[in-house]
Amino acid sequence: MQTQYLSAGERRQRTVEAVVTLAGTQNPSEITTAAIAKHMSVTQGALFRHFPSKDAIWEMVMEWVAEGLLNRIDRAAASEASPLEALRAVFEGHVSFVIEHPGVPRMMFGELQRAEATPAKKVAHGLMRRYAERVTRRLEEAKKIGEVAAETDCRAAAILFIGMIQGLVMQSMLSGHIEAARTNAAGVFKVFRRGVATHGGVLAAEGGRSAVRRTTRRTAKGSEKG
Amino acid sequence: MQTQYLSAGERRQRTVEAVVTLAGTQNPSEITTAAIAKHMSVTQGALFRHFPSKDAIWEMVMEWVAEGLLNRIDRAAASEASPLEALRAVFEGHVSFVIEHPGVPRMMFGELQRAEATPAKKVAHGLMRRYAERVTRRLEEAKKIGEVAAETDCRAAAILFIGMIQGLVMQSMLSGHIEAARTNAAGVFKVFRRGVATHGGVLAAEGGRSAVRRTTRRTAKGSEKG
DNA sequence: AAAAAGATAGTAATCGATTACTATCTTTTG
DNA sequence: CAAAAGATAGTAATCGATTACTATCTTTTT
Numbered sequence: 001m002q003t004q005y006l007s008a009g010e011r012r013q014r015t016v017e018a019v020v021t022l023a024g025t026q027n028p029s030e031i032t033t034a035a036i037a038k039h040m041s042v043t044q045g046a047l048f049r050h051f052p053s054k055d056a057i058w059e060m061v062m063e064w065v066a067e068g069l070l071n072r073i074d075r076a077a078a079s080e081a082s083p084l085e086a087l088r089a090v091f092e093g094h095v096s097f098v099i100e101h102p103g104v105p106r107m108m109f110g111e112l113q114r115a116e117a118t119p120a121k122k123v124a125h126g127l128m129r130r131y132a133e134r135v136t137r138r139l140e141e142a143k144k145i146g147e148v149a150a151e152t153d154c155r156a157a158a159i160l161f162i163g164m165i166q167g168l169v170m171q172s173m174l175s176g177h178i179e180a181a182r183t184n185a186a187g188v189f190k191v192f193r194r195g196v197a198t199h200g201g202v203l204a205a206e207g208g209r210s211a212v213r214r215t216t217r218r219t220a221k222g223s224e225k226g
Numbered sequence: 227m228q229t230q231y232l233s234a235g236e237r238r239q240r241t242v243e244a245v246v247t248l249a250g251t252q253n254p255s256e257i258t259t260a261a262i263a264k265h266m267s268v269t270q271g272a273l274f275r276h277f278p279s280k281d282a283i284w285e286m287v288m289e290w291v292a293e294g295l296l297n298r299i300d301r302a303a304a305s306e307a308s309p310l311e312a313l314r315a316v317f318e319g320h321v322s323f324v325i326e327h328p329g330v331p332r333m334m335f336g337e338l339q340r341a342e343a344t345p346a347k348k349v350a351h352g353l354m355r356r357y358a359e360r361v362t363r364r365l366e367e368a369k370k371i372g373e374v375a376a377e378t379d380c381r382a383a384a385i386l387f388i389g390m391i392q393g394l395v396m397q398s399m400l401s402g403h404i405e406a407a408r409t410n411a412a413g414v415f416k417v418f419r420r421g422v423a424t425h426g427g428v429l430a431a432e433g434g435r436s437a438v439r440r441t442t443r444r445t446a447k448g449s450e451k452g
Numbered sequence: 453a454a455a456a457a458g459a460t461a462g463t464a465a466t467c468g469a470t471t472a473c474t475a476t477c478t479t480t481t482g
Numbered sequence: 483c484a485a486a487a488g489a490t491a492g493t494a495a496t497c498g499a500t501t502a503c504t505a506t507c508t509t510t511t512t
Contacts, residue, residue: 005476005491027340029255033468045470046492054468106339112400113332114253125400132397149420156413163393163414164386171358171385174338174351187382188389194375195421231457231510259502271504272458280502459508466501474493481486 012050012060014040019061023103028110033057058120062111065104066127072097073134083142084197087135088189091165095185098169102178105169128162135161139196148196157196164192238276238286240266245287249329254336259283284346288337291330292353298323299360309368310423313361314415317391321411324395328404331395354388361387365422374422383422390418 076093142148302319368374398407
């Protein structure tokens, strides 16, 4: 069989893509180098021409995840005016990213609970730290302009924000199809927003600026069931 | 070396305990039958006298987890008067359970993302379903008596509740010591409660009955910064 | 003595990694 | 420009280590 010869960099890129794809349907810890190679139509030994070890493959994969996800949420946040709306955009962007790449949460869950401090775990840990920082900062901005209640513990709220995504994604994976995450996303975020937003105003109670932008179909009653 | 001879049932019980202990410091997917046996001071082959397969071991372990956790949260909830306080007790009970058995969340995360529908995964899935049901029911009770806002989507709130625990636990594990979960638990739950509780009353804003019980050290300003 | 529990010593399969070798592409040279 | 020379990419086979699992023998319990 004739194989295409790719440059080292291109081959590494394809390797990362193969792992991300495989993680969408397999337990990441059970992805073998043979399976990766097969998915790339290459022999198993060829992988070690471009990576010194399997750990190095995982490290590059997690770097791809970190760059891709942070990039996605930064762009999502930039398109919104208010901090709280930015957070909603981050949330939706994150959910979209995960739906596009269903293997990502599996890899994150799998990597983060690893006991040894592998390079890949360090990258994943760094991603979570930077993510939490971004969310905390947005919340504090929101607090400053009175969009978020003064008594809010922003660090705790950031933990809740990240957990919200984790829980939404995991329970969607359990239900069989990850796309269910998008269906439930709006309702879950609404509870979160109510937990941090300033009380009193109609805007605050109904969802900030987005209510103005998005709720032409909804009445002031705000009824929603199932 | 003299070995103690135990009954089959006792040996199975010890096996479960060994796995739970090992999962506290190891990646569950990397726990071998040899490691389990070594921790029990027994040879590896002896395990297969009491379990037909490794999968069967994991199934019994997850059943132990399900029974233990549901038991814990049911007892915690029973000791509280109002539904929302019951939920807080459930939350604290869950966190305590996880701190006592740090291997539990690792096993849950590891089992739930498995692609194949192993017996252990089915048990884990069933646990999450029953857990979500309990939380949803409490929320609906709370809504009925006006403790939770009428516009709350209880199913979405239950997803957030479970995600809150997942996120809290995972981020605590990342920080190195799971005990950090207890430190952050109160703050995180406060945001959640604010997201579902009825607005307006001082009690609601400050945390219901628990505020009366627990905040003698806090002033009305409620300032707290990590 | 019979039955159960555990020890000992294996098996077949699979894993990541390495090796010697071949195919292809790129650069240099006449 | 074309052929030689070198560098890079990939193959096929194999290695040692580890895995879940099993067959056989010994010890303890009842």
